[in-house]
Amino acid sequence: MPPAEARALDAAPTALLIGGEWLPARGGRLLPVEDPATGQVVAEVADASPEDAAAALEAAAGAQGAWAATAPRRRSEVLWTAYELMTARAEDLAMLMTIEMGKPLAESRAEVAYAAEFFRWFSEEAVRIAGDYRVAPGGANRVLLMRQPVGPCLLVTPWNFPAAMATRKLGPALAAGCTAVLKPAEQTPLSALAIARILTEAGLPRGVVNVITTSSPGEVTAPLFRDRRLRKLSFTGSTEVGSHLMAAASERVLRVSLELGGNAPFIVFADADLDTAVEGALLAKMRNAGEACTAANRFYVQAPVAREFAERLSAAMSKLPVGRGTEPDVKVGPLIDAAQRGKVVSLVDEAASRGARILSGGAAPAGPGYFYQPTVLADVPDGVGLSTTEIFGPVAPVWSFECDEEALAAANGTDYGLVSYVYTRDLGRAFRVAEALETGMVGLNRGIVSDPSAPFGGVKGSGIGREGGEAGIEEYLELKYVAIDKTW
Numbered sequence: 008m009p010p011a012e013a014r015a016l017d018a019a020p021t022a023l024l025i026g027g028e029w030l031p032a033r034g035g036r037l038l039p040v041e042d043p044a045t046g047q048v049v050a051e052v053a054d055a056s057p058e059d060a061a062a063a064l065e066a067a068a069g070a071q072g073a074w075a076a077t078a079p080r081r082r083s084e085v086l087w088t089a090y091e092l093m094t095a096r097a098e099d100l101a102m103l104m105t106i107e108m109g110k111p112l113a114e115s116r117a118e119v120a121y122a123a124e125f126f127r128w129f130s131e132e133a134v135r136i137a138g139d140y141r142v143a144p145g146g147a148n149r150v151l152l153m154r155q156p157v158g159p160c161l162l163v164t165p166w167n168f169p170a171a172m173a174t175r176k177l178g179p180a181l182a183a184g185c186t187a188v189l190k191p192a193e194q195t196p197l198s199a200l201a202i203a204r205i206l207t208e209a210g211l212p213r214g215v216v217n218v219i220t221t222s223s224p225g226e227v228t229a230p231l232f233r234d235r236r237l238r239k240l241s242f243t244g245s246t247e248v249g250s251h252l253m254a255a256a257s258e259r260v261l262r263v264s265l266e267l268g269g270n271a272p273f274i275v276f277a278d279a280d281l282d283t284a285v286e287g288a289l290l291a292k293m294r295n296a297g298e299a300c301t302a303a304n305r306f307y308v309q310a311p312v313a314r315e316f317a318e319r320l321s322a323a324m325s326k327l328p329v330g331r332g333t334e335p336d337v338k339v340g341p342l343i344d345a346a347q348r349g350k351v352v353s354l355v356d357e358a359a360s361r362g363a364r365i366l367s368g369g370a371a372p373a374g375p376g377y378f379y380q381p382t383v384l385a386d387v388p389d390g391v392g393l394s395t396t397e398i399f400g401p402v403a404p405v406w407s408f409e410c411d412e413e414a415l416a417a418a419n420g421t422d423y424g425l426v427s428y429v430y431t432r433d434l435g436r437a438f439r440v441a442e443a444l445e446t447g448m449v450g451l452n453r454g455i456v457s458d459p460s461a462p463f464g465g466v467k468g469s470g471i472g473r474e475g476g477e478a479g480i481e482e483y484l485e486l487k488y489v490a491i492d493k494t495w
């Protein structure tokens with residue numbers, strides 16, 4: 008194994024973090040971690056049991072009071088130090104992420120920087136949690152508002168952004184004064200464990216953050232929902248699991264934040280700058296090999312430029328080198344596992360069998376690893392799985408449309424509502440369309456919307472709540488109103 012890979016793997020913790028101790032799972036079970044570019048097992052981490060999860064919540068609950076009472080400046084400093092440590096160790100963290108998740112090193116580096124930024128942003132928010140004091144309209148009473156931490160949180164994260172999805176929750180939770188049990192995805196536990204170690208080195212007190220890695224997420228987390236000490240669920244992942252967990256959270260009326268799946272429309276009007284649109288399409292489609300909740304899933308292009316756009320996108324996509332993310336120049340890594348690749352294969356095959364024209368790609372290359380060729384399809388019939396399902400792969404189906412209303416009806420014709428992309432040089436149209444799109448975010452002549460200082464999140468089946476920006480910390484705060492009788 009090349010030294011840089013061995014160093015990154017050696018540095019990563021593989022035990023559970025519970026109450027400030029790195030512990031094996033009870034019963035000693037281990038969870039194998041695979042490199043999706045080779046299919047080889049590269050590490051084994053502790054495979055937590057429900058008892059381990061209970062111990063993690065016990066630790067989080069025990070640490071809650073002291074952490075909530077810790078001076079905001081101190082909470083801020085811990086987050087700031089964690090930001091600095093992540094930045095100093097960016098190279099090892101990026102390598103670790105590429106090994107366990109597959110994305111090219113350049114993208115892993117970008118994610119580490121993005122992830123660290125959530126610690127920096129929320130270190131700045133920790134000291135700005137404001138209250139309010141008002142004279143009630145009648146003049147006699149006073150209204151006092153205070154913001155207090157929600158309490159112990161369960162944070163569940165997906166594999167596609169193993170570092171950023173963890174820091175986007177940990178940053179605001181810790182800034183607000185909440186403690187946490189973090190449960191990363193079973194495919195990518197190493198990045199989360201490495202970040203947890205950084206937090207402990209940054210001075211986070213024992214028990215404030217606990218990490219359980221497990222191959223049985225349902226079985227291990229279900230008892231936590233019945234434990235009266237848990238106060239909040241923040242989940243990022245599929246709509247299916249999110250809605251199941253929302254039902255579980257309803258039993259004890261937990262606060263919930265849900266960042267779920269997407270089915271982003273990418274709309275190109277005939278007046279758009281086509282160079283910018285193709286460049287943005289590459290970013291919106293191909294970041295993370297299409298395995299992003301924000302990935303452009305459906306391309307709607309106005310008829311006069313539809314053919315040219317599809318051909319240019321196809322030419323650009325077919326030039327992207329596919330391979331193991333550790334290799335220089337590789338732009339497209341493998342998909343996460345055999346199941347995900349199988350889903351992409353069947354979606355493309357179904358569209359092709361119903362008459363879609365494959366302009367480029369359209370197959371899985373032979374050999375080890377879960378690779379799929381960058382693929383563009385034109386003349387795609389309506390109603391195929393590619394238009395209704397979150398593809399989560401490097402596949403771009405292109406449809407053409409005639410007028411704004413048709414594009415909007417198609418874009419909004421989905422149960423999802425995370426993000427949409429719009430390319431136009433007409434300012435009036437840009438605002439009209441942005442207002443009419445049923446999504447939590449809109450990329451206007453931009454293929455990437457993620458920004459730690461902006462509220463990230465969806466509407467409809469894409470979720471509830473926002474992460475990042477000023478809104479992010481509100482998810483971890485309760486508003487308390489104190490009614491004051493004026494007796495003086």
Ligand code: NAD
Pocket residue numbers: 163164165166167168172190191192193224225226228229243244245246248249251252265266267268269299300301397425464465469470
């Ligand atoms: P997933 O729903 O399968 O898993 C997400 C997490 O939930 C993992 O940690 C998994 O172990 C856990 N989980 C699964 N079943 C569970 C259960 N019964 N109880 C408790 N936890 C359970 O999703 P995934 O395949 O890891 O991630 C891909 C999905 O995440 C896509 O749909 C993508 O759009 C979505 N996503 C959304 C955002 C966003 O911000 N909206 C960001 C990234 C990913």
